[in-house]
Amino acid sequence: MEQKRIYLDNAASTQVAPEVVEAMLPYFTEHCAVASSQFSHTPGIMVKEALDRARAVIAARIGAKPEEFIFTSGGTEASNLAIKGAAYANRKKGNHIITSKIEQLSVLQPCRSLEKEGFSVTYLNVDREGFVDPDELKRAIRPETILVTIQTVNQEVGTIQNIKELGRICRERGVLFHTDAELALGWLPFDVEEANIDLASFSGHKLHGPKGIGGLFVREGVKLKRLLDGGYNEFELRAGTENVPGAVGFAKAVELFKPEDSQYVQELRDYLIEGLLQIEDAELNGPRGERRHPGNVNISFAFAEGESIVLHLDMKGIAVITGSACFSRALEPSHVLLAMGYSHERAHSSIRYTLSRYNTREELDRTVEATREVVEQLRRISPLKQERRRGGR
């Protein structure tokens, strides 16, 4: 009998919780009105109320006021709106933006686009574990700096930045602070007041909500130029009919996600790390303990190609990735691991396993065994390994 597939790519997307699907269903069928019909008819009022309830739930979870949270089509749109919107709105004040070298594409590409339009962008280095040095941020801020955008959690190695400190530095200098917080919401305590955040991007599908819905926290008083024209929705910051089923599902996913879930996944994470590090020449990329995302495991297996490991594990029914999903198509080594100071070889032999509350220890036992088999098999045919063995004699 074929064994059940094991899905370990939860930083890319997660399974939608059954309770979330349940909560969304009526908004596809009987509640089909648009929120802007609230002034015309009862179905419109009911939909508007559902949207407001969803907004209130998510805003409360991040310590914001409901009117400070706008729904978008996802994390990518939220970061585009935050970065380009803030840049265009503050053009008269200055043209300098600061980010880090390890951001996700939804932050890096808007920054690149702005550079082509005459903005200047500083890409901060990170250390061996992926951390931005707050002192380097201080030194990078100039009189013409208008925005700093640094992620809360790294997508590849799970590094959790000290955003409290980074936010404080920005606040003291009167610079806007945006953070890509897609992998933080639900998973970690996250409070926009505590961390002095002005703008933060979120996504529904990283915490067992649906795809195609996300949101942006916009602190009261922060001016953005909107990117989509065509209506007065979402406090006039985003035109277009609201994705009401998505918003309802997103809020349900936030409500369902409990600190115990993160605790459980973190125990699985440490169990998997321990198992995989038993394999010869395996090395952990990124930090350990509380400074690492509860669901992230990233290991390099020297003398084995990440791309080959991924394909062989897939044949065994186990879904993982190498480097970054967005970059692997071009077979380029991960920009994150290179920025952390690792060699091309180490980056090319890295495997990312990302977990969720739906994973089990039994699955991880099978994963460790399968990885060991694949890695040992690949090393037997690896010219690099054979060379080293000969050299060692």
Ligand SMILES: *Cc1c(COP(=O)(O)O)cnc(C)c1O
């Ligand atoms: C998934 C993800 C995004 C993109 O979010 P979408 O909702 O898929 O657009 C951005 N940043 C990080 C860190 C992510 O993990």
